[in-house]
Amino acid sequence: MPEKPKLASKAAAISRKHAAERGALIPVLQELQEEEGYLKPESLAEVSEQLKIPLSSIYGVATFYAQFRLEQPGKNIIQICSGTACHVKGSKKVLEEFEKELGIKAGETTQDKKFTLLSVRCFGACALGPIIKVNDDIYSSVAAGQAKGIIAKYGDKK
Amino acid sequence: MTALVFRIGVGTCGLSAGAAEVRRALEETLAAEGAAKSGSTVKGVGCLGLCFAEPLVEVGGVLYGRVKPEDARLIAKAALEGEAVAAKALAKRDKCVLKGAEKVPPLSSQPFWALQFRDAFENCGVVDPKSIDDCIAAGGYEGLRKALKLKPAEVVAQVKAVGLRGRGGAGFPTAIKWELCAKAPAGEKFAICNADEGDPGAFMNRANLEGDPHKVLEGLIIAGYACGAGKGFVYVRAEKPLAAQSVKTAVEQAQAKGFLGKNILGSGFDFDVEVRLGAGAFVCGEETALIASIEGKRGMPRARPPYPAEHGLWGKPTNINNVETLAHVPNIFRRGAEWFAARGTAKSKGTKVFCMTGKISNTGAFEVPIGITLRDMVFKIGGGIPDGRKFKAAQSGGPSGGCLPESCLDLQMDYESLSEAGAIMGSGGLVILDDSTCMVDVARYFLTFTQSESCGLCTPCREGTVRMLDVINRIADGKGKASDVEELQRMGRIIRDTSLCGLGQTAPNPVLSTIRYFRAEYGEHVKGKKCPAGVCRMGAKK
Numbered sequence: 001m002p003e004k005p006k007l008a009s010k011a012a013a014i015s016r017k018h019a020a021e022r023g024a025l026i027p028v029l030q031e032l033q034e035e036e037g038y039l040k041p042e043s044l045a046e047v048s049e050q051l052k053i054p055l056s057s058i059y060g061v062a063t064f065y066a067q068f069r070l071e072q073p074g075k076n077i078i079q080i081c082s083g084t085a086c087h088v089k090g091s092k093k094v095l096e097e098f099e100k101e102l103g104i105k106a107g108e109t110t111q112d113k114k115f116t117l118l119s120v121r122c123f124g125a126c127a128l129g130p131i132i133k134v135n136d137d138i139y140s141s142v143a144a145g146q147a148k149g150i151i152a153k154y155g156d157k158k
Numbered sequence: 159m160t161a162l163v164f165r166i167g168v169g170t171c172g173l174s175a176g177a178a179e180v181r182r183a184l185e186e187t188l189a190a191e192g193a194a195k196s197g198s199t200v201k202g203v204g205c206l207g208l209c210f211a212e213p214l215v216e217v218g219g220v221l222y223g224r225v226k227p228e229d230a231r232l233i234a235k236a237a238l239e240g241e242a243v244a245a246k247a248l249a250k251r252d253k254c255v256l257k258g259a260e261k262v263p264p265l266s267s268q269p270f271w272a273l274q275f276r277d278a279f280e281n282c283g284v285v286d287p288k289s290i291d292d293c294i295a296a297g298g299y300e301g302l303r304k305a306l307k308l309k310p311a312e313v314v315a316q317v318k319a320v321g322l323r324g325r326g327g328a329g330f331p332t333a334i335k336w337e338l339c340a341k342a343p344a345g346e347k348f349a350i351c352n353a354d355e356g357d358p359g360a361f362m363n364r365a366n367l368e369g370d371p372h373k374v375l376e377g378l379i380i381a382g383y384a385c386g387a388g389k390g391f392v393y394v395r396a397e398k399p400l401a402a403q404s405v406k407t408a409v410e411q412a413q414a415k416g417f418l419g420k421n422i423l424g425s426g427f428d429f430d431v432e433v434r435l436g437a438g439a440f441v442c443g444e445e446t447a448l449i450a451s452i453e454g455k456r457g458m459p460r461a462r463p464p465y466p467a468e469h470g471l472w473g474k475p476t477n478i479n480n481v482e483t484l485a486h487v488p489n490i491f492r493r494g495a496e497w498f499a500a501r502g503t504a505k506s507k508g509t510k511v512f513c514m515t516g517k518i519s520n521t522g523a524f525e526v527p528i529g530i531t532l533r534d535m536v537f538k539i540g541g542g543i544p545d546g547r548k549f550k551a552a553q554s555g556g557p558s559g560g561c562l563p564e565s566c567l568d569l570q571m572d573y574e575s576l577s578e579a580g581a582i583m584g585s586g587g588l589v590i591l592d593d594s595t596c597m598v599d600v601a602r603y604f605l606t607f608t609q610s611e612s613c614g615l616c617t618p619c620r621e622g623t624v625r626m627l628d629v630i631n632r633i634a635d636g637k638g639k640a641s642d643v644e645e646l647q648r649m650g651r652i653i654r655d656t657s658l659c660g661l662g663q664t665a666p667n668p669v670l671s672t673i674r675y676f677r678a679e680y681g682e683h684v685k686g687k688k689c690p691a692g693v694c695r696m697g698a699k700k
Contacts, residue, residue, distance in 0.1 A: 022472065025454035026437055030396070057455075064456040064613075066438030067396050083358030084553065084589045085515035087603055121438070124361035124398050125174045126513060126587075127209030127521030138174040 010035050011043035015050035025053060025061055029068060038069040066121070074109040074116035076154045078102075079133040083122030086129035090144065094130050095119055097147040114155065160255070161197030162237055164188070165216040167283055169205035169368040170361075170400050175212035176226075183227035184215070187234035198238065204369020206283030207511075208270065209522040211248055214283075219254030220247050220262060269538035270520050275501055277509050278325075278362075278485035279525045282369030287404050290411035293372040299417055301488030305380045306425040310340060313384040313491075320490055320499045321507045326352060326443070326480030327558070327584045327660070329506065329573035332487075335477055338467035339385040342475035346389075349382035349429075350471070350478045352448060353394035353401065356440040357556030358607070360587035362511040362523050363481035367394065367401035370485075371408035375431065377484030379417065380491065382429045385477045390431040393448055396438060406433045440557070440611035444659045445478045447613070458613045459659035480585070482511060503529040506572045510586055516553075517592035519544045526571075533567040536590060547592035551675070555584025557604045557611075558664030560671025561597065580671040582664065596693035597676040598683050602630045604668035608661065619662030622653040626669060636696030638684035643673060 014031045018024035028047055033039055039062055048055040062068045080095045095106060098117055102110055106119040125131050128140035134154060139146075166172070166181050184200045187193075206214055211223030215230060217237045222229065229246055236243050242250075242259035249265040265271045276282075286292045293299075305313050318333030339347060351374060355363040366374055375392075382390050392409075394402045409431050412418045420428045434452055441447045442457040449471050451457035470476025486508055490498045499507045506528045512535060513523045519541035526535070532552055536542070543549050551561040554571075560581035562569065569575050573583050591600065609623040626649050629642050650666030657663045673680060682690050689696055 023434075023452050023454035026451065027434070030435055030437065053454075060456050061454070064439060068437060084556065084587070084603070085359045085521075087358075088516045088589060088591060088595060088600075121356065121397065121440070122358035122361070123170065123174075124355065124364040124401075125170045125209075126359050126361055126515040127171055127523075128174050128212070129515065131174060138170075140174040 009043070009046055011046035012050055015047050019051060024051060025058065026065075029058075029062060033068060038072050071109075072113075074113050076114060076135055077116045077118065078151075079118045079120045080106070081121075081123055081129065081131040081133075082119045083126060083129070085126035086122075086131055089129045091130035093144045094132065094142050094147065097144055098151070101147045101151055115151070160240075161199075162193075162217055164198070164200045164234065164237070165203045165283070166200060167205055167212060167214045168202040169365060170398070171205050171209045171365075172212045172214065173400075175224075177213040179227045180213045180215065180225050180230045183230035184234050187231045188238075191235065191238050193238055196238075201286050202288070203284060204282045204287050205365040205523065207274075207279060207365065207523040207525070208248075208520070210520045214248075216283075218242070218256040219251040220256050220259050221249050221251070221265065222246050223248035270522075270524065270541065273530065273534060273539050274525050275509050275527050276525050277489055277498070278366060278373070278482050278511060279369070279523070280489075281373060282365060285370060287369055287371055288407060290372060290408070290415060293370065297492055298372045298488075299376055301490070301492035302376050302379055302417065303423060304491040305383060306423055306427060310384050310386060313380065314340060316495055317384070317487065317490060320495045321505075322483065322486055322490065322498075323506055323573065324480055325482035325486070325510060325586070327555075327582065329583060332479060332483055335467060335479070336381060336384045338465065339387070339475045339477040342468050344386065346474045347385055347387040348471045348474060348476040349378060349385055349387040349390040350448070350452070350476060351378045351390065351392040351481060351484055352443065352445065352478050353392055353405070353481045354436045354443045354448060355395055355398065355481070355585065356443050357558075357585045357587045359515055359553075359556055359589045360513050360585040362513055362586055364398045364401045365523050366481050366485050366511075367398075368404050371405045372412065373485050373488055374481050375405065375408050375412055376417070377479075377487035378431065379422070379429055380487050381477060381479055381484060383427050385475075387477065388428055388430075390429060391452055391471075392431060392433045393436055393442075393452060394433060396435040402433065402435055409433060439613070440607075441613045441659070441661050444661060447659070448478065449476065456613070458615045459661075461658060482586075501527040503570065503572050505574060510571070510583070512571070512586045512588045514540050514588045514590060516589040517543055517545075517547060517595070518590040529570045529572050531567070532562060532569050532571060535571065535588065536567070540590065543590070543592050545592075547594060549590070550593045550595055551591045551597065551600075553581075553589040553591060553600065553668070554587070555582035555667075556587045557607045558582055558660065558667055559584045559587070560667045561591070561600065561675060562671075563675040565675075580667065580674050582667070594691055594693075596689050596691035597672040597679050598630065598634050598689070599691075599693045601669045601672045602627070602634050605630055605665070608665040612661065612665070616656075616658035616662060618653045618656040619658070619665060622649055622657075622662075623665050625649060626653070626666065630669065633680065633683045634689070634694040634696070636683070636687040636694070640684065642684055643677065643680050647673060
């Protein structure tokens with residue numbers, strides 16, 4: 001069978017790289033999301049074809065795990081830890097402040113696609129809570145009142 | 159000038175407190191002072207467990223806490239001249255080579271250190287986790303060498319004799335698991351390290367893998383040998399990227415040194431390890447769910463028996479141990495059974511790492527002999543409650559655990575005592591709550607967690623946690639009914655008794671234990687329509 005041109009896609013390449021491994025689906029989805037930012041429908045269809053796994057099963061897996069995103073996230077991802085230690089140190093107030101400043105709820109993306117706000121599970125830096133992570137930057141002992149300043153660091157300078 | 163090693167903690171805790179800048183300041187100072195000639199170096203190490211003092215720098219036997227970049231420059235300059243900066247020092251080791259440290263308190267006199275006994279964590283914060291040679295120099299893989307001289311059954315027997323129990327939660331005897339797997343019909347078998355640390359408030363597995371990944375890997379190889387497995391997996395949570403990277407590097411180094419691969423150390427034993435990243439599901443800490451996840455499926459648990467030891471990964475006999483359990487294994491062989499069993503209680507030997515966080519002065523990961531009292535943990539190691547507040551409760555064991563009130567302060571921290579008190583040892587998370595905490599809110603917090611992490615497979619957990627949450631939300635909103643507390647207890651018992659896996663069976667614990675010890679507080683919410691701590695938004699707040 002002649003190769004279709006779309007087989008040159010990232011999804012196909014990643015799938016083929018892992019095809020011989022047992023239980024390859026999750027590593028493939030992880031790598032794909034790392035490459036493309038989220039799991040695009042057309043990429044998942046490609047994975048399904050390559051790994052010979054029904055698309056329904058792939059969606060089952062993609063929607064089961066918190067790590068996977070099916071929608072395009074904003075340019076910056078703000079993650080507020082909602083783990084126990086952060087919670088007792090006031091992470092809820094910090095989250096509410098970010099929600100107010102950005103005008104979105106946890107789990108949503110701002111209209112200008114600049115920020116996605118997420119309430120997440122523990123990062124394991126509990127001793128220094130409340131912890132928030134913006135992209136790869138970690139902020140510890142975040143107090144209410146800091147949201148505006150932190151957001152400003154990542155907004156486009158005008 | 160003697161060669162000095164500047165150790166800086168660059169685990170997740172250290173980095174979030176600003177260790178990267180401190181490290182840069184140290185390196186710049188050393189370069190400016192021409193320290194390379196004397197052989198002085200900066201060494202990035204894992205977490206010493208003293209998170210409250212991060213970023214932490216150790217040089218010449220003096221420990222400096224909460225180091226800022228400008229302090230680092232001062233400390234480095236002084237150290238290169240053989241001097242300590244006493245005013246900034248946290249403590250000193252018995253062997254201290256810097257002058258001017260006379261007034262610095264010895265580390266061994268500090269309760270947060272003196273009450274610890276470090277086994278699983280012995281090299282964390284000391285060795286460079288990225289260097290297998292450094293780990294070997296600290297005794298790494300010596301336990302493996304000794305274990306491989308024994309027959310697999312003898313390895314099992316030695317672990318059985320010391321009574322090592324699983325450190326991931328339930329406290330199941332490790333040797334029994336190994337034995338079951340070893341006795342399963344010969345053929346392909348697997349050994350898995352469960353590093354899916356998902357308990358909010360617990361980070362000992364992360365700290366262990368970041369600080370001394372080779373110890374855990376060594377434990378896994380010994381477990382593989384004892385069980386007759388040819389292939390191992392480390393299933394590590396993707397949310398802990400540093401730990402995952404650390405163990406990946408360790409696996410590559412161990413392969414290069416011949417601790418993994420064919421005919422390990424000439425023993426004829428073949429074993430290799432693959433690292434898999436968990437994709438974020440609390441339930442995957444449950445062993446059958448974890449197996450489903452490695453297989454590439456939704457991480458849903460299944461009924462046991464058959465146990466994974468008989469029917470596990472891809473239907474093959476599989477042994478699963480927690481990170482900390484495996485980290486205890488090498489010393490059982492390197493230092494010996496007697497050494498290991500010299501600590502702990504009659505039923506639970508050895509040490510356990512507790513991660514103490516929340517409203518406590520000294521936050522961190524502390525490895526203590528099993529059986530230490532909660533009082534010693536909180537008031538000696540933890541240094542008590544800050545801000546002039548009062549101790550209210552200790553939440554032990556995360557979302558599956560319970561809250562222990564003041565009356566439980568003299569409780570021994572061991573598997574049996576904790577579960578009798580309505581909590582669990584669990585992974586060892588210990589969140590300290592002060593009198594500004596509302597216990598109804600705490601129960602609501604955990605139930606929200608377990609409800610959203612319920613995988614949805616069995617009805618009691620899927621539906622029951624939602625119903626319980628409805629009731630507890632109602633109480634917290636000031637709309638509770640007189641019968642609500644009894645209703646919560648009734649539903650809690652049903653969910654506990656009828657759920658399929660550990661997540662569901664323990665989900666009611668935070669509610670049941672707070673009702674058991676803080677019933678009056680529920681009463682005030684229900685009858686008085688007020689939240690004494692002023693946390694629940696029902697009008698108690700101004």
